[in-house]
Amino acid sequence: MKRTRRLLLAMAASCAWLCYSPSAMAQGEDCSTATAITSLPATVFGNTSSANDDYNEVCPYTDTGGLDQVWSYSPVANETLDLSLCGPATDYDTKLYVYENVCGSSPIGCNDDNCSNLNTDFISEIFGLSVTAGNTYYIVVDGYDASSNGNYQLDITAAAPPSLGATCANPIVVSTFPFSTSNSTCGSINDYGTQCSTSYGGGEDLVFELQMPAGNFDIDLTATNGGSYIGWFLKDAADCAVGSSCLANATSSFGTDANGSYTFAAGTYYLIIDTWPSPACSDFDLTIQAGAPPPLGATCAAPIVVNTFPFSTSSSTCGSGNDYGTQCSGSYGGGEDLVFELQMPAGNFNIDLTATNGGSWIGWFLKDAADCAVASSCLANAT
Structure with a gap:
């Protein structure tokens, strides 16, 4: 079931951008006849009422039968694009998706509902679409289902690059x-x-x-x-x-x-x-x-080394820090932890641990050498 996401105030499309009108240019019926957009920003208009149903994608709704038209864009440099059908000319329930080079392949961007205008709800837009120079991108303006067609306004802009530190890609x-x-x-x-x-x-x-x-x-x-x-x-x-x-x-x-x-x-x-x-x-x-070196046993990188057995010690996790979280797929691991490196001979050994400050909820977790810091990896444990 569809739900209204948000309502946008409709504003007149600005032809300070590159504008196309339906009377000036014919829209592509499919990817082989796609109308090329040659520069950005661009605002293009169309009407799908007499188009065919050439393509369909699920994002996330599975309804089919919408009539579609296709535009193409071939960037001369790597860019990030924002594409929107939310302008005031759009008057039906849309779907918007983009193919890279080959139509019918997995789309690199797809949206069914992300905005509304004064005419209708359930309009599509795609933000932050990365495109690469040398490729051709086919932009398909589609309808939600067989009854969804009409006038549309497609706005395409080159998104401003994220500010330094805004993302992992631009730290x-x-x-x-x-x-x-x-x-x-x-x-x-x-x-x-x-x-x-x-x-x-x-x-x-x-x-x-x-x-x-x-x-x-x-x-x-x-x-x-x-x-x-x-x-x-x-x-x-x-x-x-x-x-x-x-x-x-x-x-x-x-x-x-x-x-x-x-x-x-x-x-x-x-x-x-x-x-x-x-x-x-x-x-x-x-x-x-x-900082100061961590106390001995505070981390897997600085463990307390034990190579003589039997071994017995009185110690404490207090002051060692909570370096490792939940262990061995259990609920233990939220407290401070102490790490021992055991250089073991072959054989069966008992490991006995006792809380000595009147408390409980303590446990030990045995790891192999490669997985000390891997919380989900355990050879044995007791709590």
Whole structure:
């Protein structure tokens, strides 16, 4: 079932852009006769009432039979496009999709409903479509179903490039440490949602690419506009945009500071600054500098080495930091953790662990050498 998404005020189309009228140009019936758009921005008009049903895509509705017309665009440089049928001339329930070079292949962009105007609901638009020089893109203006056809207005603009730090594809690169900056997430848009299995991530976000040397570094973040609920979320190079993937994170609730540390191997990492759903954005100070070596056992990189057995010790997880989350697909892992490296002989060994401060809810989690930091990987565990 379709639902109205939002209502836009209709405004007259501006012919300060490149404009085509239906009387001046014939629209393409299919991709072989597509009408070329040669420059941007462009506003083009058409009517599908006498067209054929040549194509259909699902995004997400499966209804078919809409009548369609095709435009083409061949960029001379790599661009990001915004395409909209939401202008005041559109008067029916539309569908909009784009093919790269071959019509009928998987579309690189597809939208059924994203806006309304004074004539009708359920109008289509596509934002942030990446196109590459040397290719031809076929833009299909279609109807939702067999009864959906009529007049349309298609506006195509080259989207402004994202501001530095707005996305993982365009981060603020940091390669010299110590590093300190005053900045803001305001204006960077909420590109990434909930981070690191926390409730944070509903605000606008700013992305740093950290080209790190090896070592332990402190990451200190302070909200500076009188707010709180700010946090940082550290990702490896492959997982910048993966909300659930985190190497470490720190958040502030009722205070203004989100501080923590991480022991880095030399390489590239991403640091996302984000807020809880409120405030929507925040000014901040960020400092990244070499910290004291982590206490022995605090991380997989600096474990307590045990190579003689039997082995017995009295110790504590307190002060070691919560470097690793939920372990072995269980519910344990939210507290501070201590890491031992066991250089084991062959044989069957008992592992006995006792909480000694009157509490409970403690557990041990055995990993092989390659998977110390992989939360879901366990050879055995007991809680």
